[in-house]
Amino acid sequence: MNEEANRDQWWLATLGRTVIWARLRMLDAGTAEVLDSDGVSQPYDSEDSARAALMDAEFVSLDGLDEDDARDRGFSLDELTPPSGEHVDVLRPQMVQQLPSRH
Numbered sequence: 001m002n003e004e005a006n007r008d009q010w011w012l013a014t015l016g017r018t019v020i021w022a023r024l025r026m027l028d029a030g031t032a033e034v035l036d037s038d039g040v041s042q043p044y045d046s047e048d049s050a051r052a053a054l055m056d057a058e059f060v061s062l063d064g065l066d067e068d069d070a071r072d073r074g075f076s077l078d079e080l081t082p083p084s085g086e087h088v089d090v091l092r093p094q095m096v097q098q099l100p101s102r103h
Contacts (some may be wrong), residue, residue, distance in 0.1 A: 010082040039092035
């Protein structure tokens with residue numbers, strides 16, 4: 001795994017069974033960037049300001065989500081697969097995921 005991957009955090013918001021992903025990346029300069037669901041990187045002056053923006057937009061950190069939180073949002077943690085890939089062109093189509101309907 002590359003060094004940048006260790007400094008990436010996946011965040012998510014949900015609308016029903018639709019999961020919208022955002023990637024928070026901490027940069028060496030102490031700044032941060034958020035890759036949004038459109039594949040656009042938004043710069044922030046600090047990790048704290050990037051986190052605040054994500055929380056304001058009702059995103060939660062995948063790392064901080066437990067099974068009870070997931071169930072409250074209508075899914076199980078086992079259903080989540082964060083986007084993967086090195087380049088935005090690979091990530092962009094994965095940034096909005098429709099979870100299968102529950103029966």
